[in-house]
Amino acid sequence: MEKKFTFGPVPSRRLGRSLGIDLVPFKTCSYDCIYCQLGRTTNKTTELKEYFPVGEILRDIRKRLGEITPPDYITLAGSGEPMLYSPIEELIRGIKEMTDIRVALLTNGSLFWIDTVRRTILEADLIIPSLDAGDEDTFLSVNRPHGGISFSAMAEGLCSLRESFTGALWLEVFLAGGITDKEREIVKLKKWADRINPDWVQLNTAVRTPAEDFVRTVTKEKMEEIAEFMGPHAEVIADYSKVHDRGEFHLTRDDVFDLLKRRPCSLDDISKGLELHRNEAIKYVQELLDHDLVRTEKRNDKTLYIVDHNI
Numbered sequence: 139m140e141k142k143f144t145f146g147p148v149p150s151r152r153l154g155r156s157l158g159i160d161l162v163p164f165k166t167c168s169y170d171c172i173y174c175q176l177g178r179t180t181n182k183t184t185e186l187k188e189y190f191p192v193g194e195i196l197r198d199i200r201k202r203l204g205e206i207t208p209p210d211y212i213t214l215a216g217s218g219e220p221m222l223y224s225p226i227e228e229l230i231r232g233i234k235e236m237t238d239i240r241v242a243l244l245t246n247g248s249l250f251w252i253d254t255v256r257r258t259i260l261e262a263d264l265i266i267p268s269l270d271a272g273d274e275d276t277f278l279s280v281n282r283p284h285g286g287i288s289f290s291a292m293a294e295g296l297c298s299l300r301e302s303f304t305g306a307l308w309l310e311v312f313l314a315g316g317i318t319d320k321e322r323e324i325v326k327l328k329k330w331a332d333r334i335n336p337d338w339v340q341l342n343t344a345v346r347t348p349a350e351d352f353v354r355t356v357t358k359e360k361m362e363e364i365a366e367f368m369g370p371h372a373e374v375i376a377d378y379s380k381v382h383d384r385g386e387f388h389l390t391r392d393d394v395f396d397l398l399k400r401r402p403c404s405l406d407d408i409s410k411g412l413e414l415h416r417n418e419a420i421k422y423v424q425e426l427l428d429h430d431l432v433r434t435e436k437r438n439d440k441t442l443y444i445v446d447h448n449i
């Protein structure tokens with residue numbers, strides 16, 4: 139069977155209907171964030187590589203676009219850090235030659251300090267990099283980066299990106315309750331966010347099951363307060379339930395629910411059982427959790443999603 143690199147379109151809080159493109163093998167990343175919804179990183183690396191042939195990925199995108207209603211964005215994201223994919227420039231160019239659909243890049247932002255890497259993604263329409271810490275110590279404890287990445291290099295790289303990239307730049311800041319929602323951390327984060335000067339600062343928190351149990355959700359009220367402090371271009375990322383109201387998304391959510399009614403499953407079980415990308419499965423599971431239709435339980439280090447039969 140041919141490998142699939144596309145997933146979705148998935149409903150996205152920010153991007154409407156987003157066709158996801160996976161460029162690296164599962165959990166190949168330069169970080170091992172404590173909040174990662176995909177679990178712990180299994181291949182922490184800064185090695186840039188053509189993990190899959192660029193021609194095969196472009197072929198899959200073309201095929202998928204022929205099957206679906208055009209999405210709002212084609213999003214380079216997926217199972218790890220997309221900037222580790224060495225022919226990313228060729229890939230973006232290939233997409234641009236194929237369609238007018240906007241290209242978004244979801245990245246941890248760890249590699250923009252390398253000039254040659256930064257130059258490869260300037261043709262994207264939207265870049266959403268992360269900044270989750272305001273100094274080296276917090277960076278080490280929240281993002282657990284590869285040893286070759288320092289906080290100052292990473293953050294200066296984001297400033298350089300702003301200078302050279304003419305598209306839209308939305309900076310995503312993940313706040314971990316009890317860790318980075320403290321005033322002194324927010325003050326440091328704001329200093330860097332002001333220097334980077336993105337179009338938007340988007341505040342996020344643990345609304346999905348994080349890699350580490352100790353990561354807590356910051357309340358909506360506190361998030362709003364922090365957004366106000368961060369300035370007029372800061373916002374708490376809005377709920378995406380409205381996007382889910384569209385028929386095509388309900389179908390898959392119901393499929394996930396039906397599977398969970400039959401037996402408790404981990405995220406891996408769901409994605410294998412329904413041939414869904416993990417990112418896609420997470421969204422549907424989250425929606426079921428939000429509606430109290432499923433609950434989670436840890437068994438042998440695994441998070442299982444369970445439907446109680448009296449629901």
Ligand code: SF4
Pocket residue numbers: 167168169170171173174175176179217218219246
């Ligand atoms: S959240 Fe993103 S950057 Fe952090 S470990 Fe997961 S995939 Fe990597």
